[in-house]
Amino acid sequence: MLVYAVDVGTTNIKVVLYDDRLQRLAGASREAVYERTENRVEFDPGQLFDLILDLINECAHQVVGTAQQDAVIALTGQAESLVLNDSSGQPVRAAMSWLDDRATDEVDELNERFDSADAFAITGEPFPSSTWPAAKLRWLRTHEPRTLSATRQVLMVKDDLIRRFTGVPLGELTTRGFTYFWNVPKGEYWDDMVDFTGVSDDSLPDVVSAGADLGPVRQTVLDRLPPARGYRVNSGALDHFCAMVGTDSYNYGLVSESAGTVLSLSMLRKDWAFDALTKVSFHPAFEAGDTLLFNGADSGGVALDWYRREALRELTYEELEESLTTRAPRGLLPNAPVFLPYLTGVNPPDYLPLAKGAFLGLELGHDRIDMAYAVEEGVAHLLKRNIDYLGGTVREIVSSGGGTTSRFWNQLKADVCDVDVLVPEEREATCRGAAILALVASGELSSRDEAAALNKPAVNRYRPSGSGDHESRYRLFDHYLRSLYAHTPEMEN
Known part of the structure; x- marks a missing residue:
């Protein structure tokens, strides 16, 4: 059996072909295409599907014998x-796109209409955001009522891809908590929020579990795929949670870190109890009784990207790595400045x-390498x-993503967190x-x-x-943060 794993990323769309022993046979990727106008980010779902079919064909052409499997x-x-x-x-x-930020006024409407603590307990999200479909649907209700009147299927991107492959629109469970209209504890749509968005219940897809077999690919799509004995579709899971499975960090006591542009963390917990004061996003796990906790900080690798672009223009990442290793062979610059990586403002867990x-x-004796160290340390x-x-x-942090190419940064994270950091040599963990x-x-x-032991x-x-x-x-970092924002409600709590 062959598996074409399709990762619909924000920046890149990837397909990786595996055999039934999890040996990677081929891979292909293309940059995601968007139409951007100010705070609006849109894309063509049909064009996205066509791109995925092209990538599947590209992978198949790299391998002999796919038609017999x-x-x-x-x-x-x-x-x-x-x-x-x-x-x-x-x-x-x-x-x-989730990047589309037009629905900021509608976030205020959500806050006014629904008690934030009650909404958190239901949706698993500490705060409403223009990211969520609920806010975007509310925007459409106000600004494009004819669009909603014509809508009969309200889907997220993976739901629509399932529909295009199988003919049936279906939602996958681990993505539902990112709608802001799914009741996570009850495992059903939140009717009050659905009504507020202006869509009907029957426009929302039925929901299946993560990793569910969804049946065969429909005939019209088969004609566009490379020859095989047959094709079926699997629902997979959210990318962050698939990465946990791919790095063998879907286990108790491990934190899965995605060290990319955004710093995100996922953690599996057993018998976890909701606490309204602990602002952590929570989601259904693969098994009953388990909960997946998730936090995402926008000021992750983007902070180093910004500093290198603006202050180290002629210095490559490799040269920066060498400079840091030479300057701090033991991984510590005790007299370096301290950097607060709040370039994007709000970041968990403080949400300032x-x-x-x-x-x-900062002192006159500090130079750009000291400051680069401060950014990575921040x-x-x-x-x-x-x-x-x-x-x-x-017990351990399992780290994946582009930031893990820096051995210096990996060691610095282990030292700062006082926990072993494990970096699998797997570039396509998702x-x-x-x-x-x-x-x-x-x-x-x-x-x-x-599976974890196969071609590990x-x-x-x-x-x-x-x-x-x-x-x-x-x-010292904590002292500076509290001193600057001591009188904000987040710090006082």
Whole structure:
């Protein structure tokens, strides 16, 4: 059996082809295409589907013998991007990316209409956001009422891809909590919020579990796929949660860190209890009784990208790595400035709406490498802050994403968090996780545990140094943050 794992990312669309022993056979990717106008970010869902079919064909052409095997198409990637179709499945307007930020006034409406604590307990999201489909639908109700009148299918991007492959629109469970109209504890749509958005219940898709077999690909699509004995479709899961499966971090006591442009953390908890004061996003897990906690900080790798672009223009990442290693061979610059990585303002766990990025403790003797160290350390401090906030016992951090190419940064995170950081040599962890779910659902593998041992990527382990200097640097970071924002409600709480 073959698995085409499709990752619908925000920046890139990827397809990776695996065999039934999880050996990677081929891969292909293209940049995602958007139409951007000020705060509006839209895309063509039909064009996206065509691109995915092209990538599947590109992978098949790299491998001999695909026509003699059964194949599964497993879907993962982003959640919130909104697709609206008419009764025949044709889009009634361009799809709205989760990046689209037009619905800011509607967020205020959501706050006014629904008690934030009650909404948090229902949706699993601490705050409403223009990211969520609920806010975008409310915007459409006000600004494009004819669009909603013509809409018969309210879908997120993966729901629409399932529809295009199988003919049936279906939602996958681990993505529902990113709508802001799904009742996570009850496992059903939140009727009051659905009514407020202006759409009807029957326009929303039925919901299936993560990693579910959804049946065969419909005939009209088969004609556009490379030859195979047959094709089926698997629902996969949210990209962050698939990455946990792909890196074998879907286990208790582990934190899965995505070290990309955004710093995101996922953690599996058993018998977790909701606490309105702990502002952590929570989502249904793969098994009953488990909960997946999720936090995402926009000021992740983007902070280093910004600093390198603006202050280190001629210095490559490789040269920066060498400079940092030379300057701080033991991974510590105790007299470096402190950086608050709040370039995007609000970041968990403090959610400070007035926060800004800042270098503190600067002296004439500091240079651009000292400041680069401060930026990397500041993101590591933000990581520690979020891990401490998630609660529970954390034995290891399993890290993936572009930031893990820096050995210096990996070690710095281990030192700051005082926890082992594991970096699997797997560049497509999300696709590997989707493939694992598909192979388990098909019966090719008995469990995710069995899959973890197959063609397992090597893992680099970074152990904390145990230096108390890193703890004192974190206390200084916390002191500066509290001093600057001591009188905000978030800090007072």
